[in-house]
Amino acid sequence: MAVPNSQSSSLQRGVRQGRSWEDGSCPGSREHPKCWASSLGVLQCLMESRLKKRVDLELHLAGREQTVIRRDALCRLVLDEHLQHQQELRQQGKAFYVERL
Template sequence: MSAEKMTKLEENFQRAEALKKTVNRWRNFHAHCMWQMTLNQRRDPYAALRMKDTMEQELALSNKQLLVVRQAALHELFEKEYQQYQQELNQMGKAFYQERF
């Protein structure tokens, strides 16, 4: 084997070892996080219920907000169509009946 091949092989080996260490650190960190999560759940059994309640409240509020946005978009669409119908009737020499106050 030539010296260049040996150095490349050595570099590849070092990269592989560094990658193994990184993967092992990630696995240890992930296991520690999972252990910490289960520990917190055991420590505070009502935390999951509070989180679920909070999520349900946020979902209800987001649904209300979505409804308001959809209603506004529908109102805008009706207003545009009304204006378009009014223009078409004006071109034909007709108009909508509007009650004056």
């Protein structure tokens, strides 16, 4: 036979004395459904706030990363265009000045 814990014994006492969860006479305010509902609302607000902050941070970091990627792509395009111009001049027999330090 299972040993009843404190919660089930307080529940049994409340039922024996004619109390129920709906009438608000439950043992302890933490166990009241209205308290649970308000606590749940507060927790939902906290979780939504944290989620919003996390999404905002991820969007900020993604925007920064996208800027870095675009800058690298632009540098690559400029370098490719420079090499192509150098090859075209070489094919025409013209010199391409390169300053060496």
